[in-house]
Amino acid sequence: xxxxPYACAxxxxxxxxxxxxxxxxPFDLYGAGARGSAMGAQVANATGPWAIYYNPGxxxxxxxxxxxxxxATYNSAQIALMNRPAGYxxxxxxxxxxxxxxxxxTNARQDTDGLxxxxxxxxxGVTSLGTKRLRLGFIAFLPxxxxxxxxxxxNDERERVFSNKLRFELIDANPQRFDAELAIxxxxxxxxxxxxxxxxxxxxxxxxxxxxxDPTDQENIDINLDVRTExxxxxxxxxxxxxxxxxxxxxxxRGPVSFRISGENRLQVNGVADDAEEPRQTLDWTPKxxxxxxxxxxxxxxxxxxxxxxxRWVLWSDYRDSHSQRTNFNxxxxxxxxxxxxxSKEDRLQVGLGFDPTPIPEQSGRTNYVDNDRVxxxxxxxxxxxxxxxxxxxxxxxxxxxxxxxxxxxxxxxQDCSDSATKICDEISDSLINPRTxxxxxxxxxxxxxxxxxxxxxxxxxxxxxxxxxxx
Amino acid sequence: MKYLVxxxxxxxxxxxxxxxxxxxQRFxxxxxxxxxxxxxxLGxGPGAGTMAGTWLMLHEGSTCVINDEQLTHAWYxxxxxxxxxxxxxxxxxxxxxxxxxxxLRVIIPEVVRDSIEFIDVDRGYASSLRVGGSYSSSTExxxxxxxxxxxxxxxxxxxASDPRVIDSDNDxxxxxxxxxxxxxxxxxxxxxxIIRYDGVFATPNAVEGSSINVTDIKVYGSTEPLCGxxxxxxxNDAHSRFRMVRVDGAxxxxxxxxxxxxxxxxxxxxxxxxxxxxxxxxxxxxxxx
Numbered sequence: 128x129x130x131x132p133y134a135c136a137x138x139x140x141x142x143x144x145x146x147x148x149x150x151x152x153p154f155d156l157y158g159a160g161a162r163g164s165a166m167g168a169q170v171a172n173a174t175g176p177w178a179i180y181y182n183p184g185x186x187x188x189x190x191x192x193x194x195x196x197x198x199a200t201y202n203s204a205q206i207a208l209m210n211r212p213a214g215y216x217x218x219x220x221x222x223x224x225x226x227x228x229x230x231x232x233t234n235a236r237q238d239t240d241g242l243x244x245x246x247x248x249x250x251x252g253v254t255s256l257g258t259k260r261l262r263l264g265f266i267a268f269l270p271x272x273x274x275x276x277x278x279x280x281x282n283d284e285r286e287r288v289f290s291n292k293l294r295f296e297l298i299d300a301n302p303q304r305f306d307a308e309l310a311i312x313x314x315x316x317x318x319x320x321x322x323x324x325x326x327x328x329x330x331x332x333x334x335x336x337x338x339x340x341d342p343t344d345q346e347n348i349d350i351n352l353d354v355r356t357e358x359x360x361x362x363x364x365x366x367x368x369x370x371x372x373x374x375x376x377x378x379x380x381r382g383p384v385s386f387r388i389s390g391e392n393r394l395q396v397n398g399v400a401d402d403a404e405e406p407r408q409t410l411d412w413t414p415k416x417x418x419x420x421x422x423x424x425x426x427x428x429x430x431x432x433x434x435x436x437x438x439r440w441v442l443w444s445d446y447r448d449s450h451s452q453r454t455n456f457n458x459x460x461x462x463x464x465x466x467x468x469x470x471s472k473e474d475r476l477q478v479g480l481g482f483d484p485t486p487i488p489e490q491s492g493r494t495n496y497v498d499n500d501r502v503x504x505x506x507x508x509x510x511x512x513x514x515x516x517x518x519x520x521x522x523x524x525x526x527x528x529x530x531x532x533x534x535x536x537x538x539x540x541x542q543d544c545s546d547s548a549t550k551i552c553d554e555i556s557d558s559l560i561n562p563r564t565x566x567x568x569x570x571x572x573x574x575x576x577x578x579x580x581x582x583x584x585x586x587x588x589x590x591x592x593x594x595x596x597x598x599x
Numbered sequence: 600m601k602y603l604v605x606x607x608x609x610x611x612x613x614x615x616x617x618x619x620x621x622x623x624q625r626f627x628x629x630x631x632x633x634x635x636x637x638x639x640x641l642g643x644g645p646g647a648g649t650m651a652g653t654w655l656m657l658h659e660g661s662t663c664v665i666n667d668e669q670l671t672h673a674w675y676x677x678x679x680x681x682x683x684x685x686x687x688x689x690x691x692x693x694x695x696x697x698x699x700x701x702x703l704r705v706i707i708p709e710v711v712r713d714s715i716e717f718i719d720v721d722r723g724y725a726s727s728l729r730v731g732g733s734y735s736s737s738t739e740x741x742x743x744x745x746x747x748x749x750x751x752x753x754x755x756x757x758x759a760s761d762p763r764v765i766d767s768d769n770d771x772x773x774x775x776x777x778x779x780x781x782x783x784x785x786x787x788x789x790x791x792x793i794i795r796y797d798g799v800f801a802t803p804n805a806v807e808g809s810s811i812n813v814t815d816i817k818v819y820g821s822t823e824p825l826c827g828x829x830x831x832x833x834x835n836d837a838h839s840r841f842r843m844v845r846v847d848g849a850x851x852x853x854x855x856x857x858x859x860x861x862x863x864x865x866x867x868x869x870x871x872x873x874x875x876x877x878x879x880x881x882x883x884x885x886x887x888x
Contacts, residue, residue, distance in 0.1 A: 207614045207616040207617070213624065214626070215624055536619065574624065583619055583620075585616065585617045
């Protein structure tokens with residue numbers, strides 16, 4: 128039995144009127160800290176070191192201490208490819224440089240079933256440096272499976288000779304990375320605090336020098352490697368304002384940060400004329416990218432309840448895909464709604480709702496950037512415990528995100544393949560001449576494409592995360 | 600209740616494959632692969648009692664390049680003058696196709712093909728013109744972009760500046776210019792090709808057999824470095840063959856002299872190209888180490 132995606136959303140009770148967040152890094156996708164992951168909305172009311180992520184200005188309210196936690200994701204995200212109609216395969220032609228025929232690929236065209244799970248540890252710390260108004264803190268996510276998972280994929284017909292499948296552009300490999308952020312905050316007045324910091328990613332300049340002694344034996348080559356890593360920082364800044372009647376307002380900015388690998392391969396081939404210029408192959412990948420964003424948050428304490436709402440404008444229009452190609456993604460507005468209920472002096476329950484619109488426009492043309500609108504629902508709680516005179520806070524969260532089912536049908540408008548082609552493109556020109564007959568190839572007429580996303584696909588499913596932490 | 604929700608989450612939101620709106624695509628018969636046909640069978644007829652006349656020959660030469668087989672299919676119009684079973688042969692190269700190596704196919708432009716100089720070195724002979732009789736051709740010696748004092752023996756010039764390297768295709772580049780199919784890459788080279796054909800008469804108007812090939816190449820430049828690589832071309836004579844058929848109408852053979860001028864041009868012979876011999880595709884196994 129199959130349920131419509133909206134039915135799934137209703138069953139979970141997570142329908143929301145406002146869009147929330149598309150995602151990149153692990154914190155971007157699932158939230159930072161147990162309370163943040165459970166409530167969602169945190170820009171005005173973040174607590175502990177996790178304020179660094181949501182609003183560095185709110186760090187001044189954090190207690191001095193350390194936080195250690197664990198984090199795991201789970202999912203059932205799927206991309207089901209439509210069956211290909213007959214007559215569009217790449218034929219085997221006796222012409223040099225013609226594309227690899229259909230069926231001769233390394234991997235068969237296949238659906239995508241699931242994402243790699245992420246397991247990791249979270250760390251946070253806050254110090255006052257002995258002052259009352261100042262706070263300095265850090266947060267980090269350390270994957271325990273793979274510190275950094277970097278893969279590049281083409282998002283068009285070129286991927287056929289590689290994985291020959293589609294992948295979720297923003298929620299698959301992107302979140303699997305180390306994440307570290309730090310900030311310093313100062314309480315300017317009794318009602319206003321300002322914080323500034325940075326989020327960190329590395330980058331690399333990679334080059335190889337290759338010498339091919341025998342062009343007929345390409346398995347034996349001499350290679351030298353030249354790798355230089357570099358630090359890339361994204362700016363974090365935020366302001367928290369305490370308003371009358373137990374209300375808070377927060378504004379924050381997160382700068383874009385990416386892991387980019389660039390460089391070139393220099394190739395020497397024995398036998399090439401002495402005056403010939405060495406072939407050079409340019410390398411340029413961006414396997415990790417977190418967009419810049421500007422957020423506005425509001426929180427209101429009403430008795431034992433705290434109600435919070437966030438709106439974040441995420442600048443996906445600057446996004447570069449894993450091959451560092453610019454895209455036509457849209458900036459999106461994400462919102463979240465959170466509620467915390469203090470049902471005893473030591474115990475608090477949190478719930479959150481949200482809706483993340485995809486920044487990726489309709490993929491009816493050449494590219495196959497796969498993403499879905501997401502509906503979020505989350506739950507968690509925090510508990511204060513005194514243990515041999517030492518105060519501890521234990522927190523946990525559980526989060527579900529429904530990927531609203533999205534079906535893409537490739538548009539019938541076609542183009543010849545070229546760098547500038549944006550429509551589904553014909554990999555074999557109709558005018559290609561059979562050198563033996565002097566006539567065009569009959570099987571090359573019309574559209575021939577190996578694009579894994581042709582003639583269309585459906586994506587959907589769900590992703591989620593569970594985690595806990597202790598603060599002392 | 601929570602188990603119900605979990606069950607719905609785990610099983611209820613499964614993505615189902617949707618149907619495409621695209622229809623199957625069918626191809627109109629363009630008649631492109633049918634090829635031109637001739638009425639009479641090539642090589643048929645009782646024979647003219649002499650080899651003198653005009654013959655059409657297809658040579659399928661096999662060489663090994665980078666451990667892969669490269670086939671060269673060359674169609675010639677051969678004019679034979681016979682004196683006491685000894686034959687003087689003059690060849691006109693009408694078309695030459697090379698199979699790709701590592702996905703790159705060398706194209707020999709028409710202007711290059713027409714510039715090839717065939718040098719008369721010796722004579723061919725035939726022991727008998729009856730079925731089963733032996734034929735040994737004269738030596739086919741061709742220089743491409745070179746002018747050597749001793750065409751058979753001289754070492755190929757090493758430098759493009761050597762005056763023996765000539766721009767025989769008049770493109771202001773040394774030697775002859777080869778193209779790479781579907782590429783702007785060009786290679787400038789000189790080449791010496793020596794071939795000898797040995798066969799038997801399958802019919803009085805058709806000779807079939809094998810060949811011995813020696814090819815020397817020297818590259819004098821290229822537009823891109825990788826095009827300038829000239830890996831060794833190793834003869835693979837065990838997989839080379841040829842077939843030569845009479846096409847001048849003598850001895851009951853087909854007459855391709857369509858304009859009746861007494862000469863058979865490449866254009867007149869072209870309709871019969873596909874009928875001379877069934878050609879094969881390159882097979883890497885033929886060059887296994």
